[in-house]
Amino acid sequence: MKLASLKTGGRDGTLVVVSADLSRCVTVPHIAATLQQALERWSVCSTALAQVYADLQAGHCVQAFAMDVHQLASPLPRSFQFLDGSVYLHHMEKARKARGVAMPPNYKTEPLMYQGLSHAFDGPTDPMRLPSDDLEIDYEAEIAVVVDDVPMGVRVEDASAHIKLVMLLNDYTLRALTKTELPKGFGFLQAKPTSAFSPVAVTLDELGDAWDGNKLSLPLISAINGQRMGQPNAGKDMFFNYPQLIAHAARTRALCAGTIIGAGTVTNQDESGGFGCIAEARIHQELEHGEASMPWMRFGDIVRIEMLDAQGVSIFGAIEQAIAKV
């Protein structure tokens, strides 16, 4: 099934079940007011939500109404925990090369992962508001999963069963600020403003064979101002998969229902599929042409991220945001 949140109803929005083609939706107050509530009681709620989805698909939901993507908040308008990895090592290798920094120790034995802002995500078509556009604004096209309650010390082989939903993620990075922030060792703070997710979050059965229990193998398309940036395959060159990320995160903490786990910018060793952020494109240009001509994003620029199924149909809907002044 596909789930989203209307902006109405407070800081957690209002949960809606969405039709597979993203055209219609229906609220489910008798099951859960918000997606966070549904995730906290997933074993009960998911069955009831699936029944609504079946009714909606069959055209039996009389209360259903046309879905307007501009009325949508993030599927989880806010979350208690967002942990983002960096497991497409080609991205890290290029990003570090750009900063002139060596690869971190142990990067092939344990994943890099930071805790990011999660208290207020942008809606999928909301402006991305920043104080200035001279901070080297970059997007990062990613895939994120949402888990239910995960016990501390979960084993990799048990972690996959905790993955309940998948979303697209635009993890903005202010590259100018990473240069001073990362050497301090405390991770990203000012360099990672809020993020945006796809209009809908989907259950694993919506992904068919493209989801193998550990990762999602489909191209992730991104564009700036209508210019295609790339469509690297999210299932390729993933050095650590989602169950491994979850087990890493849960070594010394339990994870709460609604925790979002990202895997970092999708990128492939074979660069013929293009890029999932500006930084990689710029480094490619430097290496090929001696200088980076692609600009960072400025106010008014529009970034779009989408994933199509094998039939060319949008699975999650598109993240499409303009950069704007706060």
Add this chain to the structure above:
Amino acid sequence: MKLASLKTGGRDGTLVVVSADLSRCVTVPHIAATLQQALERWSVCSTALAQVYADLQAGHCVQAFAMDVHQLASPLPRSFQFLDGSVYLHHMEKARKARGVAMPPNYKTEPLMYQGLSHAFDGPTDPMRLPSDDLEIDYEAEIAVVVDDVPMGVRVEDASAHIKLVMLLNDYTLRALTKTELPKGFGFLQAKPTSAFSPVAVTLDELGDAWDGNKLSLPLISAINGQRMGQPNAGKDMFFNYPQLIAHAARTRALCAGTIIGAGTVTNQDESGGFGCIAEARIHQELEHGEASMPWMRFGDIVRIEMLDAQGVSIFGAIEQAIAKV
């Protein structure tokens, strides 16, 4: 006034107003079910809560009952954002010395700050559960403030007005894991498990002259297994104050109501007041005696953190936790 949360009522607990002497409390469902709800509507709720507090102090609350600290969750059992700084530079200097790492660049021009686990805090007397006690378990005695909604780009001079509550904080650190985690540059993840806060959070008027609008100037007492570790003064040697920390955090993000801002382990240049964590005590021993004899904490060890007012009365109640196996 003083506020706390009972463990009953779900993941956000049940808000109670607590008497100044911490002996009695009363639920306030007609005002707010949870502290998070009260913070999100603070301008309305705080007046009503203050009236209940006045009635409770005057002995006019017929529904009040005896407060049992063991029934308390953290004042905020969970929060959407916990940002912890490290502004007592003497701590950082000693901690880095212990790891054999140089001080970070810019450490005197902008504060170090990381985003920490906030989805499930331990209650003030709950066991601190960890998978192993060979991870060099350390406590860190800190002061944290709680803010209401703070706009992106808030100026330092406007930030103080957003501070609504103050709490004591035990920010556990697994020193064995910092050695591999911090060099990766993505901040703390496995090295910072959950934290605990004092039984009650207090409004600024409870602190009298000890709160000057920017910092709290009283000794912060900590002990392990009844052995006093130290009582450094939290108002001394604070290189960046709370308004500066808030403005730093809010440069590229708004902060939501209920965001917790810590300032790092309280420590003084003058070490005669002792220490606020084991790491500093061990380095002191190394420098004085050539080796560190104080052990890290093990299962069964008990850590206690408390702050007394000028009359020797406990302001926040005590954090008192045993380290235990998960």
